[in-house]
Structure formats: structure tokens, C-alpha cells
Amino acid sequence: MLLLTCGYLAGPVLRSREVLVSLLAFFDGLLFFYFFRFPAVYVFAHELTHFLVAKLFRRRTGRFTLGNLQGSVQVDNPNAWIVLAPYFIPFYVIVAMGIFGLTQLFVFPSPPWAVLVFAFVVGLAYAYHCLMTVVAISHTQADLHIFGPTFSMALILVCNSAILLLAMLLASAQWSRAWTIFSTLAMRQGQSLLQLFQPIP
DSSP, X not given: OHHHHHHHHHXXXXXXXXXXXXXXXXXXXXXXXXXXXXXXXXXXXXXXXXXXXXXXXXXXXXXXXEOSSOEXXXXXXXXXXXXXHHHHOOHHHHHHHHHHHHXXXXXXXXXXXXXXXXXXXXHHHHHHHHHHHHHHHHTTOTHXXXXXXXXXXXXXXXXXXXXXXXXXXXXXOOHHHHHXXXXXXXXXXXXXXXXXXXXXX
């Protein structure tokens, strides 16, 4: 339902010049990062995301190690959000958004070229997140087996869809329309499920 809601919102969003620049950067990024993956950069973001989400849940953390191809962070009693966070939190997108937000404190409104540069960086960063997430999952990450592959993949897909929907809402400011679409789809889905359990006459 989240993806269907995104589909209904896509038309108005795609009329935005900034979104088109982000999409161009995203597809260019997928091609570029397919050949140049910078694994150490991904490992840093992956382990730091584990660490930061663990701190949000007030878990005790221990040894933090980073390498060119792998890393680890010790977390006491990790939950599913901590274990799977790097697969649905686009670390470098959030960093880019934070930097852009700080610049807004000093230069507001931002010049059009700066907004387009920000849009391009966000698209590139999200491409890196998506590609490296697929690569990590395809290499049978141990993270996915802690709570079971089925549950883990479901949570990753739902959270990534929710982030995509949030990004579209921020780009289009269609909050009320999105809620109407989502609630309508949810009711239809619920009615379909109820019909499955009705006795056959």
C-alpha cells in the first residue's frame, strides 16, 4: 500500500525540477556505484548506523571496529530496529540533509543553484544506499538471520517504502491527499481479507 500511495503521488512530484535532478543523479549513481563501490565508505556508514540507533534505544555499546570490507559494533540486547537499521536508514542522505539544513541558518532562502546541487547529492547518496543495501543482502549478511530472513526482509521493504513515501510527501506537500489515498487502499485491502474468511454458500 505504501508503494501504491507513492505511485499516486508521483505525478505532481515529477513536475518538480529538483526531483527530476535527484532522479537523474539516482540513476547515474546506480551505474557509477555499480563499478565503484567504495566498500570502506559503506562499512563506516553501516556500523555507525548500528551504533547511533543502539544509542537511541539506550543500549550499551562496546567495541567498535572498522575495516575496508567489514566492521562490527558490540551492542547489548539489540532489537530488530538496531540490527536492521543500516538497511533502511540512508545514512549519507541524512548527512546531506543535515548539512543543507545548517546552511539554511546562514543563507535563507538558498540560491536556486544550491538547491539543485543539494537535490543532486541526495539522489546520488540514495543511489549508493540502495545499491549497497542490495549488495549487502545478496552476500547473506548475518544481521538478516538474527530475527529470521522473512521478517527481516519484510521490515526492510516496509521501512524503505515508508521513507520513499515521506520523501515524496516532503517534495510535494500532499499530506492530506496521501492520507486519503492510503486509508482508501487500506480499507480495500481489509475488505478483501475479510472476504477470504467468509463461509462459502
